[in-house]
Amino acid sequence: MRTQAAVPDITAALAEVAQEVDATLDRLLPLHEDADGRLMEAIRYSTLSGGKRIRPFLVLSGAELFDVSRPFALRTAAAIEMVHSYSLIHDDLPAMDNDTLRRGMPTCHVRFDEATAILAGDGLLTRAFEVLADPATHTDPRVRADLVVELARASGVDGMVGGQMLDLLAEHRTLGMAEVTRMQRMKTGALIAFSCEAGAILGKRSDGDRHALRAYAHDLGLAFQIVDDLLDIEGDAETVGKTTGKDTEAGKATFVSLLGVERARNQSAMLAHQAVEHLAVFGEAAEPLRSLASFIVERRN
Amino acid sequence: MRTQAAVPDITAALAEVAQEVDATLDRLLPLHEDADGRLMEAIRYSTLSGGKRIRPFLVLSGAELFDVSRPFALRTAAAIEMVHSYSLIHDDLPAMDNDTLRRGMPTCHVRFDEATAILAGDGLLTRAFEVLADPATHTDPRVRADLVVELARASGVDGMVGGQMLDLLAEHRTLGMAEVTRMQRMKTGALIAFSCEAGAILGKRSDGDRHALRAYAHDLGLAFQIVDDLLDIEGDAETVGKTTGKDTEAGKATFVSLLGVERARNQSAMLAHQAVEHLAVFGEAAEPLRSLASFIVERRN
Numbered sequence: 056m057r058t059q060a061a062v063p064d065i066t067a068a069l070a071e072v073a074q075e076v077d078a079t080l081d082r083l084l085p086l087h088e089d090a091d092g093r094l095m096e097a098i099r100y101s102t103l104s105g106g107k108r109i110r111p112f113l114v115l116s117g118a119e120l121f122d123v124s125r126p127f128a129l130r131t132a133a134a135i136e137m138v139h140s141y142s143l144i145h146d147d148l149p150a151m152d153n154d155t156l157r158r159g160m161p162t163c164h165v166r167f168d169e170a171t172a173i174l175a176g177d178g179l180l181t182r183a184f185e186v187l188a189d190p191a192t193h194t195d196p197r198v199r200a201d202l203v204v205e206l207a208r209a210s211g212v213d214g215m216v217g218g219q220m221l222d223l224l225a226e227h228r229t230l231g232m233a234e235v236t237r238m239q240r241m242k243t244g245a246l247i248a249f250s251c252e253a254g255a256i257l258g259k260r261s262d263g264d265r266h267a268l269r270a271y272a273h274d275l276g277l278a279f280q281i282v283d284d285l286l287d288i289e290g291d292a293e294t295v296g297k298t299t300g301k302d303t304e305a306g307k308a309t310f311v312s313l314l315g316v317e318r319a320r321n322q323s324a325m326l327a328h329q330a331v332e333h334l335a336v337f338g339e340a341a342e343p344l345r346s347l348a349s350f351i352v353e354r355r356n
Numbered sequence: 357m358r359t360q361a362a363v364p365d366i367t368a369a370l371a372e373v374a375q376e377v378d379a380t381l382d383r384l385l386p387l388h389e390d391a392d393g394r395l396m397e398a399i400r401y402s403t404l405s406g407g408k409r410i411r412p413f414l415v416l417s418g419a420e421l422f423d424v425s426r427p428f429a430l431r432t433a434a435a436i437e438m439v440h441s442y443s444l445i446h447d448d449l450p451a452m453d454n455d456t457l458r459r460g461m462p463t464c465h466v467r468f469d470e471a472t473a474i475l476a477g478d479g480l481l482t483r484a485f486e487v488l489a490d491p492a493t494h495t496d497p498r499v500r501a502d503l504v505v506e507l508a509r510a511s512g513v514d515g516m517v518g519g520q521m522l523d524l525l526a527e528h529r530t531l532g533m534a535e536v537t538r539m540q541r542m543k544t545g546a547l548i549a550f551s552c553e554a555g556a557i558l559g560k561r562s563d564g565d566r567h568a569l570r571a572y573a574h575d576l577g578l579a580f581q582i583v584d585d586l587l588d589i590e591g592d593a594e595t596v597g598k599t600t601g602k603d604t605e606a607g608k609a610t611f612v613s614l615l616g617v618e619r620a621r622n623q624s625a626m627l628a629h630q631a632v633e634h635l636a637v638f639g640e641a642a643e644p645l646r647s648l649a650s651f652i653v654e655r656r657n
Contacts, residue, residue, distance in 0.1 A: 087513075094513055094521040145478060150470035169451035173474065174521050177446060177481065178513040184485040185508030188501040197497040200489040203504050207486030212388075212395055212479040220395040220475050 065346040072115055072132075073108040079133040083186055097167045097175040102140040105158050107354075109279075109347070110135045110250040116343040117254025117268055130192045131202060131253050134183040138210050139246060141179035144172050146219060152301070180210075193257060201256050209249035218242025222307075230308040236277070239310075244276035251275075251344075267333050271344065274330035279351050281323040284309040285316065290356065327352045366647040370413055373433075377412040378404060380434040384487055398468045398476040403441040406459050408655075410580075410648070411436045411551040417644040418555020418569055431493045432503060432554050435484040439511050440547065442480035445473050447520060453602070481511075494558060502557050510550035519543025523608075531609040537578070540611075544584075545577035552576075552645075568634050572645065575631035580652050582624040585610040586617065587657065628653045 080102055087095045111132035118128035147154040147162040148169060155165050164172035186192060187202045208214055218241030225238065251272035255265045287302050288311050302309050311319045327348040334341040381403055388396045412433035419429035448455040448463040449470060456466050465473035487493060488503045509515055519542030526539065552573035556566045588603050589612050603610050612620045628649040635642040 093525070094518060098513070145474055148471075148474065150474060170449075170524050171521070173446055173449065173451060174517050174524075177442075177477070178517040180478065180481060181508050181512035181517065184504055185512060188489070188504035188508070190501075195497075196501045199501040200491075200497045200504070203485055203489035203501070207482050207489070211482035211486060212399070216475050216479045216482065217395060220472070223471050223475075224394070 065343070065350040068343060068346070069107060069109070069112055069350070072112045073106075075115075075129060076108050076111040076132050076136060077103060079129045080136065083130070083133055084137075084182070093167070093171060094174055094178060097163055097171045098179055100166060101144050101157075101163045101175060102137060102179065104160055106136075106140075108132075108136065109351075110139055110247065112347060113247065113250035113272070113344070114253045116341075116347070117251050118257055119343070120254060120337050120340050121258025121260055121264070123254060123257040126191070127193050127257055128254065130186055130189075131257060132250075134186040134192075134202075134206065135246065135250050135253065137179045137183040137186070138206065138215075141176040141183070142210070142215055142219070142246075144176040144179070148172060151219070151223065154301075195259070198256060198259060202253065205249050205252065205256065209245040214241055214245035215243070218245070225307055226305055229306075232313050235308050235310060235313060239277065239280045240273075243280055244273065247276040247279065248272040264336075267336050270333040271330045274326045274333070275348055275351060278323045278326035278330065278348070281310045281319050281326070282352055282354060284311040285319055285323070286354075286356065287311075288316065323352045366644070366651040369644060369647070370408060370410070370651070373413045373416055374407075374409040376416075376430060377409050377433050377437060380430045381437065384431070384434055385438075385483065394468070394472060395475055395479060398464055398472045399480055401467060402445050402458075402464045402476060403438060403480065405461060407437075407441075409433075409437065410652075411440055411548065413648060414548065414551035414573070414645070415554045417642075417648070418552050419558055420644070421555060421638050421641050422559025422561055422565070424555060424558040427492070428494050428558055429555065431487055431490075432558060433551075435487040435493075435503075435507065436547065436551050436554065438480045438484040438487070439507065439516075442477040442484070443511070443516055443520070443547075445477040445480070449473060452520070452524065455602075496560070499557060499560060503554065506550050506553065506557065510546040515542055515546035516544070519546070526608055527606055530607075533614050536609055536611060536614060540578065540581045541574075544581055545574065548577040548580065549573040565637075568637050571634040572631045575627045575634070576649055576652060579624045579627035579631065579649070582611045582620050582627070583653055583655060585612045586620055586624070587655075588612075589617065591657065624653045 084095065084099055084102060086092060086099060114132040114135060115128050118131075143157060144163045146152050147157055148164055154162050156162065160166070163175055167175070183206065184203055187206060188199050190196075190199070192202070193199050210216065218238050221238040222242055230238065248269050251268040252265050255268055284302065287309070302312075310322070314322060330348050331345050334344055385396065385400055385403060387393060387400060415433040415436060416429050419432075444458060445464045447453050448458055449465055455463050457463065461467070463473075464476055468476070484507065485504055488507060489500050491497075491500070493503070494500050511517065519539050522539040523543055531539065549570050552569040553566050556569055585603065588610070603613075611623070615623060631649050632646050635645055
């Protein structure tokens with residue numbers, strides 16, 4: 056695994072991906088002129104407000120392994136980012152995590168209102184599937200249908216939505232390590248895994264390549280979440296860009312509360328290292344994915 | 357157009373479709389055993405709680421015109437009903453229409469809680485796309501991708517979700533006839549139109565057949581909405597199964613407030629008659645769709 060030295064490169068590479076994906080999102084989410092302009096305004100406010108674009112970076116880096124057409128990969132990356140953005144809008148709602156700050160800005164329901172935020176999330180999720188199924192995303196309709204099925208599995212009741220439900224239920228009881236791991240795999244891991252696998256789906260690759268990327272994503276996703284938990288404890292809202300200390304306040308079990316800071320930090324490094332080992336089969340072409348693993352455990356927001 | 361005499365047949369036909377679709381939904385939304393069981397319980401509570409299943413009836417009747425395999429049509433009908441059900445769950449939320457009664461039962465957020473209701477809606481919408489894109493819904497992946505695109509268009513920002521936004525904004529200003537018509541076409545018309553068109557998509561039919569079904573659905577959808585507005589004024593909650601008189605109370609413009617009861621009733625009959633004329637090209641095979649048009653304008657809930 057690369058260390059500190061890789062980080063400046065990856066920061067520039069992430070910024071480049073962010074610019075490309077933002078341009079794609081800007082085109083796929085055009086502002087309406089008339090009365091329903093408010094809805095698209097809320098969608099754009101939440102989706103085009105920065106963010107590290109880690110999922111798009113995974114899609115594009117995975118797609119590069121298999122010479123996938125860049126426009127196909129960008130549309131897929133944008134669709135996944137739409138789903139990520141919708142999940143943040145809904146998770147921030149008063150009835151859910153009741154967050155007022157996101158990426159250093161008022162959350163969608165604070166800036167607009169609750170009804171608009173709910174509908175903006177619904178509209179984003181719907182648009183994501185429309186984008187994936189559209190002929191512009193791949194010439195082979197089988198690939199498009201496959202992308203839709205896998206995105207739905209990653210983000211639905213057996214994935215992200217189910218994970219958020221488990222997270223909410225965790226406020227009423229203390230979870231153990233196995234339960235926290237399962238909850239996080241569903242809540243954030245499944246979409247990260249799909250982001251990696253999408254490149255192989257777009258490239259019509261064998262199960263072997265798909266599994267290698269999933270295994271990488273599996274470990275990377277957990278490492279990512281452990282670092283999130285560490286930042287929630289150690290970071291300040293200004294650097295992290297969202298309210299910190301919330302999990303501790305809510306008495307929720309996290310990787311940090313279960314392992315302690317030191318072991319959690321070691322665990323995240325170990326998982327990132329393990330993630331990178333799954334990439335051996337792809338050789339040097341997987342260098343961006345290796346750099347990302349270092350970035351994930353060293354990030355400060 | 358058939359008159360009163362057709363209604364007993366159509367009632368039986370609707371009940372038969374409801375039974376078949378409910379069995380399909382029951383299979384596609386299996387109850388979970390573990391901690392996240394609550395989410396699927398909420399989904400099943402809202403989706404398997406009766407309802408007239410008019411959209412599934414449209415899908416199945418359309419599919420019968422083109423000899424589409426029944427299991428394909430049933431899965432498509434179930435997916436559309438999932439989207440309809442999710443829209444009701446979200447529309448009923450306190451931040452939206454704040455409804456406590458639906459199909460004579462407590463709404464999802466009343467029976468469970470707001471967070472669960474939001475996630476149940478999200479999970480249902482996601483599952484609908486998964487079902488359509490799954491190989492079990494059609495052998496031809498192009499058809500599956502096409503179904504996904506058209507469902508997304510009908511239910512997203514330019515369709516149902518956008519229509520609900522316009523409806524919410526209408527609480528703050530008075531809409532004219534053109535605006536109410538546009539809002540209703542988006543809010544309820546688009547999904548009804550897709551329900552009709554889905555049979556032709558599954559049957560891989562020409563644009564001509566698709567357009568004829570859309571034109572039927574276009575008129576039927578408006579007739580349906582006008583009757584809804586009439587029932588909101590004239591019905592009692594017990595018969596209609598949901599809170600009535602809400603639009604009047606909120607001072608919202610409806611077809612009835614704009615046209616008056618008598619003209620609204622005439623208008624709905626005229627639209628149903630006009631809807632049926634678009635079916636001439638399909639001959640006797642379209643009899644169920646003709647009967648439905650009569651049923652729509654004569655229904656009491």
